[in-house]
Amino acid sequence: MPTPQPPHPVLSPEALREIYAHARRDYPSEACGIVYGPRDRPSADQATACKNIQDRLHAEDPERFTRDARTAYNLDARDLFALQKSLRGDRPAKIVYHSHVEVGAYFSETDQAAAVFDGEPAYPVEYVVVDVWAAGLRGAKQFCWDPGQRKYVEIGDYA
Ligand SMILES: [Zn+2]
Numbered sequence: 001m002p003t004p005q006p007p008h009p010v011l012s013p014e015a016l017r018e019i020y021a022h023a024r025r026d027y028p029s030e031a032c033g034i035v036y037g038p039r040d041r042p043s044a045d046q047a048t049a050c051k052n053i054q055d056r057l058h059a060e061d062p063e064r065f066t067r068d069a070r071t072a073y074n075l076d077a078r079d080l081f082a083l084q085k086s087l088r089g090d091r092p093a094k095i096v097y098h099s100h101v102e103v104g105a106y107f108s109e110t111d112q113a114a115a116v117f118d119g120e121p122a123y124p125v126e127y128v129v130v131d132v133w134a135a136g137l138r139g140a141k142q143f144c145w146d147p148g149q150r151k152y153v154e155i156g157d158y159a
Pocket residue numbers: 098099100107108111129
């Protein structure tokens with residue numbers, strides 16, 4: 001796959017570096033965050049590391065949240081609020097990222113479910129999944145909503 005191209009949001013090299021560093025730092029848990037960028041350009045240049053609250057959810061209610069942070073992510077209400085609020089400003093959220101630990105950078109059924117609300121995209125963003133292993137990183141893939149297939153599909157990758 002080629003690198004994501006406009007009109008898709010495109011991660012800046014700096015943002016990509018920060019996301020990769022975050023994925024390494026949080027290994028073997030999944031890291032997650034939001035990338036913001038200027039409204040008038042396709043660049044996604046400001047990566048914000050968020051807290052993955054999946055471990056807390058799992059500890060509080062293991063029957064509902066069967067997975068812990070090694071195999072799932074969940075953004076805090078505070079981070080989702082910041083995402084929503086940014087959509088009205090001049091540096092909107094463009095990408096939500098998370099890492100996959102030793103399984104590959106695919107968009108899982110869980111990821112699809114988390115990104116959709118009532119059959120529509122929950123947020124007007126694209127998704128990046130980072131492929132992280134004990135030995136290091138193996139790149140990342142970007143996914144966007146396909147209205148025809150009514151699901152997220154891969155549109156490109158980053159080395
Ligand atoms: Zn995932």
